[in-house]
Amino acid sequence: MTALRLAPLLRPVIIALSLLLASAGLARAQSCSFTASDVVLGPVDVLGGSPTDAVGNIAISCSAFLGLLSSIDMRIHLGEGMGGLGGGLRRMTSAGTSTGLGFELYQDAARSVVFGGSYGSHGGQNLRLTGASILTLLTGSGMNVPVYVRVPAGQNTVVPGNYASAFSRNPVDVRVDYRTCNILLLCVDRTATFSFTVRGQVVPDCRVEADDLDFGTVGLLDQPVDVSSQIRVTCTAGSSYDLGLGYGLHGGGVNDRHMQDLAGNRIGYQLYRDSGRTLGWGQPADGLATTAAGSGAMQSFTVHGRVPAQPTPPPGAYADTVVVTVTY
Template identity: 35%
Template structure:
């Protein structure tokens, strides 16, 4: 019995003073896309989004009362289309137009999420403490949230925007301590290498993408009337006049403009009607260019006028022609009304 008790005391003493000899490995899940959704040019308020992921640390079995402590730095870089972390990151559309945004470690959007420990802005620092049972080993997990914000008041171009974070842009560095009995002391920093059980760095573990969409937009429509003037008797030669259609579309907004055949067309021939005698008409036509050979109509991909917005006002010219008439023309005023349809 004495021998047995002695052995137990010696074993207990070993638990108190023994050095932990196990491995700790931390991994991360992949966040879902941080999607800002549809954002507005010159928005009056910021647009925000979030995404989250989990860091999990596993330590192999040590002893009945063992614990592990991990201090991890989770870093995020500039992204595939970025040039700097601070003051603002950026994503771009297919034409290279930028949208500025930022990623934060807190819901108050005050702490910018950086990449490298010891720099400003720095990475997110998290601590994990957990038991490491003898038979099964132990693990700890923490879920972290990325807070994204697009500042208000940006002048934007239409398009789908994105930037991706992977490889060296998503870095996990961690130091860990393990003890056979009691509570493990947290490492002083994730970069600490001396006096700790281990230190590791992993890249590419939590790749994710940030996206946003700026919808096409047109506004500020202005049209002018086309006045063919006065003519005495029959029209013996072409009367050419112009009018304009003005619009302002967001940069990169593709649009097309259709003109219908008016109120009094005969088939596809546009006509002005006498204002007091509905039996009289004067034919005319509208064209897309000054030579007046390309009719301006309403069929997509055939005779509409297409364009791309610049963010500034654009003015398009409508070219009209009243051709010579056959026979006399009744005196009086003639008019028609054209419906303009702008699609973007």
Template identity: 30%
Template sequence: MKWLRTGSALILALFFQCLWLPQATAATNCTATQPSLSFGAVSATGMTDVQGSFSVTCNTFGLSLLAGARVRMCLSIGAGVSGGGNFNPRRMLNPSADPLQFQIYSDPARTQIWGQRGNAIVPNPVLADFDYSVPVLGGSQTRNFTLYGRVPAQAAAAGSFSNDFSGIHTAIEYRYAEQLLGTPPFPASCTSGGTAGASTSFPFIATATVANQCQFDVVTHLSFGSVAGAIDANRDQVSSIGLTCTGRTAWQLGLDDGQNADGDVRRMRLGASGSYVSYELYRDAARTQRWGNTLNSDTVTGTGTGALQTESVYGRVPAQPAVPAGSYSDTITVTLTY
């Protein structure tokens, strides 16, 4: 009889132990796909908008009864490896460490900067809640998110730009709550409350390319004035060519020999007559370096800064015999190569 009571107590203890086993919970795991944020070729004078998307999936397995799970999540984006701590605006760099300003927003109107939880400058991460059932074989939910990128108009250098948002520069922080029967309340925040929590990331690289671009801003005419009688002394005058090129864009300015050249001697012509006045154009104020149109030889070279650059054209009419009175002219073609 004593043995039977002992056996009954043992059976009763096992019964209660088995009754409580189903209350053990299963870990919830959330993972993200990798977004892409490629601006492609952007203009230094215009605005470029793109967007990239990714998804986050939360899975819960191992609950042995019909159950529910709720997840509260914060998705943060930092300054990026090349950001130098800058959030507003963010920046990309080219191999020469020139910056290209850009921004990442959480809304299509591009008014809400996608920030980082706890950041003093842009503290607003994207908040998301997951709410799904977890039957015997487990349950999951997937949500999609969009990065809204913008490169504003700016004076940018040419090159390929990037910023790597890896490591600590993206974060998904979440807390989850599980319940065997019914629906549990949401955790208090993405870092407190609920059953447990974890963190992961969604690394990506923001990229953009600024092409080499140049344009003429102003080209002034070169007037040598009037001479009475013979040209018995040099007549020197200066005109200018203004251009703007994206930063680090190598350029060359060439001048052809005009419409009336005799060999490599430039000439102005009196109307449709056979009367000419010879002249020359130079790259230097001393008028020793003839300005021609052969690349890497007799052109003027420079590198763009993103701002207006002005080059002087040094003209000279040398002393020469008297010619018939009248107005002499020539047309020079300016070539900008970059």
């Protein structure tokens, strides 16, 4: 009698225990892997007024043991990177340079939410994936998470070079915390990591602008007429350059420049590098250009012009066009 009553009771217990062990095994089997592409910014314009942007990608793939899986809650943390921090930004560094190239990582295309985390010293927000945002993982097809990168403008003191910052240290630079749970609320906490590098290249660059040189209104050319104007040059820090002036539309050399009117009448003039008007200003090939070193800031150069005494041509408007060339 006793044996016959116990047998029915043992079977449900054994079945329930088997289900419990099976579901726990499925929860333990569920795991995810992560890979990320390097982000290559290419040439970075540190002299311009606009930022340089690029987009990277984190690929997430989870194993297909999904029989009783109910949910995944995932948080991706990104720290400062191997380049460290400077001026409130992450930094890329370059061998042989003391300056860093600032950049930032964002979660959104508008670049308003900084991609950070709870590890390291950068701060910012970790990226949480749960609910509808992670349903593709539950099908085994995986998902891609974009990482938006920006190098802000206004970094004109950064010298040319190849810059990089690697994200590889766990948990300082990269860490993923995620939890998988089944329908019986059996949950497993896991961590993972991945690596990627942000790269950018700062190339030598220069910007130039020049004011007109206006000799004004003159009657007789029986004495020299002297005026001056400005040329402004901005070149990347550490870049050497030559500032040369052409011979105009009607000239044949550094001492043979002419302004001309519509009738073809001419007035000779000259351009100099010094206020005493003894150093002619020509091209690098003449050895008569100005040589300077870029600092990332605007540098001004004075052009000293002279119309020497000469026979006075017919009245009219005389002009010439001189090409300003910066060689770097």
